[in-house]
Amino acid sequence: MKPADVKEKLRLSELFSFGGATGPLIGLLLLCVFLSFATDSFLSVRNFLNIMDQITVLGIIAVGMTFVILIGGIDLSVGSVLALSMMVLGYLNVHVDLPMALAIPGALLISAITGAIAGILIAYFKVPPFIATLAMMSIARGLANMITNGSQIIGFPAWFNMAAIIRYGGYLTITVGIMLTVFLLAWLFQRYRQGGRMLYAVGGNPEVARLAGIHVKRVTVLVYTVCATLAGLAGILLAARLDAVQPSIGVAYELDAIAAVVIGGTSLSGGTGGIGGTLVGVLIIGVLRNGLNLLSVSPFVQSVIIGLVIVVAVAAETFKRPAR
Amino acid sequence: MTKTLTALLAATALTVAMPMASAAQETGIGKIGLAVPNLQADFFNQIKLGVENYAAALGIEVITVDARGDTATQVSQVQDLITQGIDAFIYIPAGAAAATVPTRLARQAGIPVINVDREPEGEPGDTFIAGESVMSAYEVCAHIIALAGGEGKMAIIHGQRGTTPEVLRFEGCKQAIDENPGVELVTQQWSEMWSPDEGFQIAQNMLQAHPDLRLIFGQADGLAMGASQAVEVAGLRDQVIIGGYDGDIAALEYLARCEGAFVVTATQSTQAMGVLAVNSAIAAHHGASIPARQIPNAVLTTCENAQEFVENHP
Numbered sequence: 001m002k003p004a005d006v007k008e009k010l011r012l013s014e015l016f017s018f019g020g021a022t023g024p025l026i027g028l029l030l031l032c033v034f035l036s037f038a039t040d041s042f043l044s045v046r047n048f049l050n051i052m053d054q055i056t057v058l059g060i061i062a063v064g065m066t067f068v069i070l071i072g073g074i075d076l077s078v079g080s081v082l083a084l085s086m087m088v089l090g091y092l093n094v095h096v097d098l099p100m101a102l103a104i105p106g107a108l109l110i111s112a113i114t115g116a117i118a119g120i121l122i123a124y125f126k127v128p129p130f131i132a133t134l135a136m137m138s139i140a141r142g143l144a145n146m147i148t149n150g151s152q153i154i155g156f157p158a159w160f161n162m163a164a165i166i167r168y169g170g171y172l173t174i175t176v177g178i179m180l181t182v183f184l185l186a187w188l189f190q191r192y193r194q195g196g197r198m199l200y201a202v203g204g205n206p207e208v209a210r211l212a213g214i215h216v217k218r219v220t221v222l223v224y225t226v227c228a229t230l231a232g233l234a235g236i237l238l239a240a241r242l243d244a245v246q247p248s249i250g251v252a253y254e255l256d257a258i259a260a261v262v263i264g265g266t267s268l269s270g271g272t273g274g275i276g277g278t279l280v281g282v283l284i285i286g287v288l289r290n291g292l293n294l295l296s297v298s299p300f301v302q303s304v305i306i307g308l309v310i311v312v313a314v315a316a317e318t319f320k321r322p323a324r
Numbered sequence: 325m326t327k328t329l330t331a332l333l334a335a336t337a338l339t340v341a342m343p344m345a346s347a348a349q350e351t352g353i354g355k356i357g358l359a360v361p362n363l364q365a366d367f368f369n370q371i372k373l374g375v376e377n378y379a380a381a382l383g384i385e386v387i388t389v390d391a392r393g394d395t396a397t398q399v400s401q402v403q404d405l406i407t408q409g410i411d412a413f414i415y416i417p418a419g420a421a422a423a424t425v426p427t428r429l430a431r432q433a434g435i436p437v438i439n440v441d442r443e444p445e446g447e448p449g450d451t452f453i454a455g456e457s458v459m460s461a462y463e464v465c466a467h468i469i470a471l472a473g474g475e476g477k478m479a480i481i482h483g484q485r486g487t488t489p490e491v492l493r494f495e496g497c498k499q500a501i502d503e504n505p506g507v508e509l510v511t512q513q514w515s516e517m518w519s520p521d522e523g524f525q526i527a528q529n530m531l532q533a534h535p536d537l538r539l540i541f542g543q544a545d546g547l548a549m550g551a552s553q554a555v556e557v558a559g560l561r562d563q564v565i566i567g568g569y570d571g572d573i574a575a576l577e578y579l580a581r582c583e584g585a586f587v588v589t590a591t592q593s594t595q596a597m598g599v600l601a602v603n604s605a606i607a608a609h610h611g612a613s614i615p616a617r618q619i620p621n622a623v624l625t626t627c628e629n630a631q632e633f634v635e636n637h638p
Contacts, residue, residue, distance in 0.1 A: 041407045050407060054400040150514060151486040154424075154445065161425070242395055243425055248484070248516060249395060293404035299363060299390035 021265040021277030023316050028284050035291040042294055049171065053164070055286035056179045056241070057082075058256055059279070060234040062264075063186045064227030065257040066278045071203045071223055072270025073129040077118060078231040079253035080140035085111045085235035086245040087144045090153030100160065108232045114140055115228025119221035133224075137254070144247040152246035161243040175237045182230065187275045199223070203270030260285050263313040284309065353412060353609050355385045356602065357405035357435075359398055359426065361418035361442075363390045365518055365546065366572040367594065368416065370637065371440060374598020375414060382602070391418035393517065402426040406433045412605035414438045415449060436608035438601050442488045450608045453600050453618045457489055460590040460622040461496030461543075464567040466503075467588045467624065468539050471565050475506025476538030479530045481523055481551060482514040483543040490514075493543045493569060510534050515547060523550025531558050540566045545575035545589055552578075552586035561585050571625055571633060579630035590622040593638040 036043040061078050068075045085107040092103035114136055121132040163174040190196035201209040202216055210216045239245045264281025266273025288309060292302045358375055360368045372388055379386045387405060391398035398418040405413065406429060413430045415437050417423040424447035430437050437449035469478075480497060483490040501507050511530050515522040523542055531537055531554060540555075542548030548568030555564045564585045568575055571591025578586060597620055607614050625633060 041409070044407075047407050050400075050403045053403065057396065165428075238396055241399060241425065242423065244395075244423070246395070246486075248393075251394070289400070290404055293389060293401055294408055296387045296408075299388070299392075 021273075021280050024264055024277060024280045024284060024313060027313065027316075028280055028287065031284065031287055031291070035287070035294070039291070039294045042291060045171075047290070047294075049167065049176075051283075051286045051290050052176045052179075053173065053241070054290060055282050056175050057234045057238045058253070058260060058285065059179045059282045060182050060230050060237065061253060061257040062260040062278050062282050063182055063275065064230035065254075065261050066186075066264075066266055066273070066275055067199060067223050068129075068227045069203075069258070069261050069266050069268060070199045070270060070273060071220060072206070073122065073220070073223070074133065074258070074268075075118070075224065075227050076130065076133040076254050077114065077136035077140055078227065078234075078257060079250040080137045080144065081111050081114050081228050081231040082235035082238065082250040082253060083247050084114065084140040084144040085232035086239045086249060087147040087153070087247050089236055089239055090156075090245040091147050093157075094153050094155045100157065104236055107236060108229055111232025111235070112225050112229045115225040115231075116221060118228070119224030122224065123217040123220040141247070148247065150247060152244055154244045156239070156243060160240050164237070164241040175240055178233070178237060182233070183275065183279055190275050195219075200271055203272075205271075256285065259310050263310060265317050281313075284313070351382050351384060351606050353384055353606050355387060355408065355410045356412050356414060356605055357402070357408070357410035358386055358388045358414045359391065359402055359405065359418075360388065360416050361391050361398070362393045362517070364392075365544075366574065367441075367544070367570045367592065370573075370594035371416070371598050371601075374595040375601055376598075377595075378599045378602050382606075384602070393418055395423050398423060399425050399429075402429055406430065406435065410435060412436050412438065412609050414440060414601045414605060416440045417442045417444050436605065438604045438608065440597060440601050448616070451604050451614045451616060451618055453597055453604065453620070454488070455590075455592045455597075455622045456619045457492035457622075458496035458499075460624070461493040461541075461569065462499050463496075463624050464569060464588055464590050465497040465500035465541055467626075468541065468565045468567040469500055469504050469507055471587065472507075472538050474504050476508075477510045477534055477536060478507050478539040478541070479510060479527075479534070479537055480512040481526050481530075481540065481542045481547045482512060483518045483547070484516055485514045490543060497541050507539070510537070518544040518546050520546045520550035520553070523547035524554050525550070527551035527554035528557070531555070531560065531564075537564060540564060542566060542568050542586075544568065545570045545572040548586050548589065549575055549578060552584050555585040569622075571622070571637075573634070573637065576625065576630045576634045576637075579625060579627055580634055582627035588624065588626045591625040591633050591638060592622045593620040595637055596620045 041047060065075060088110045089103050089107040092098045092106045093100060118132045118136045121127040122129050167173050198214050198219055201212065201214055202219055206216050260281040261278050262268060263284055264277030266277055288306060292305060356379060358372065360372055363369050376386050387408060389401035389405060391401060395418050413435050415426055424444040427437050427444060427447040427449060439449035439452045441454050443452045478501065482494060501509055511534060513526045515526060523546060527540060527550060540551050542551050545568040548566050552566050555561055566586040568586060568589040571589055575589055600618055600620060604614050
């Protein structure tokens, strides 16, 4: 009887497991309960949909960042790559007059190239990820500014902005739908594909992973390419939401994404954590910002509170984990 | 100029037809949402204080959100404001002229939009309150050019590229430069945040490239203050003459000391703008007609009249 019991329990916990992010999940639920009582306007379908709108960009960036951090890396360039992708999109669609069906792949391609370059520098030229992506952050920002000499581009087709505004079936904007799809695909990949398990192996110990027959360098390049492409995708969705693009957008978004990943229980040293936790992390940041606005908390106090939450989340996680 | 201002204020008060110290139920408005681009800039902070103080006197609640310079953050914040059931929306767009989305969102919810300082292209609010930038920038530049004897090399440190004030202040200053053939515009550079550290760095590089620079126009007081620091460091206080814009408290205190290279600014009536914005919000809420454009004047401020503005900001 006993072994069967244990097995049953394991499967149940497996089902509800968020990649070791049960702590953050409880935190998120408590936060929601608190806000529901503290303000009348928080607990409503409409506000929940607003929050989904608001976390779309951060969410997609954080998915790519999770993969990078899982293999023990870091990507500081995502905010700049997002801006570059937006400017390329604006340039191709508005200035060159290409249809969106070509402009969007063009923007994604440029983003992917920046990621591939960073990945190659890291994997083959042994440049530390911090430095390689720091350099890419500067390069991509400069390129984004060069496209229009620093000014913004407006004049996208009307349906483009509508993709971020119209709620199909009363619930889902296209942009939010895309974010949920990205999360679902990433989660399925990480959990059920061999490639997903490889990320943990590489992050845990690259040398062991190599000896086990994993092509560590190729995995590294691919992960940075995917991360940059997702940043580019986030840029396109942000362009739809703002109905305009400008090269100064997205400064410090990489730090928000890293914060979300870390709050979600993924370790900065690589090898542990996952997409489920990141979703919770992104939601915590989104709900917190939304809730503090609804409570009319002063902007200065807000940034203190968000900093404290990061500290508490990470400290709780470290405290829970047995010392190695 | 103060007279025009008082007249304008009286006019707004008349359209609203309401005494200054009426209670909330009399104004018929409970909550106003105020979205500002960046509270680190003193100019926006002054407008915020102007709105909050006046609204408090009328018994109206003001909810302020700070976008920290990020357009996307501002869109999210405006959604949250609308969720809170604001009756009117005072909107200063973050970033360049791009942000039409908040106006659209507010319109969808049937909330009147009052634009202050900047207006998004293609999506005007119910009214637009902004200082007269072209004429005032012209006056500042004409003033420093006159001090330099109508000739010399000149530099301009711009604000954030493409924003309404950046474009108009350049237009005004350019007029003054064009009227003086002896003045040569040798270099210009754009800042991102209108901040003193950018002003310092940009001016230092300009002085390196053009050691014989005579004139600098900083499009905001932060930039001008930074530039004046760079001039001090280079030991060129007697050679360079600097003009600023906005009338920030720190800049007015600096001007009142009557020393240093930064000698003139255009003081914007930020408190009056706040009052005007609240009055317009009340009027729009009641469906009263308000002018599409309201222009509180900026006042040319030098060492002589800076002290009075330090004590009592217009």
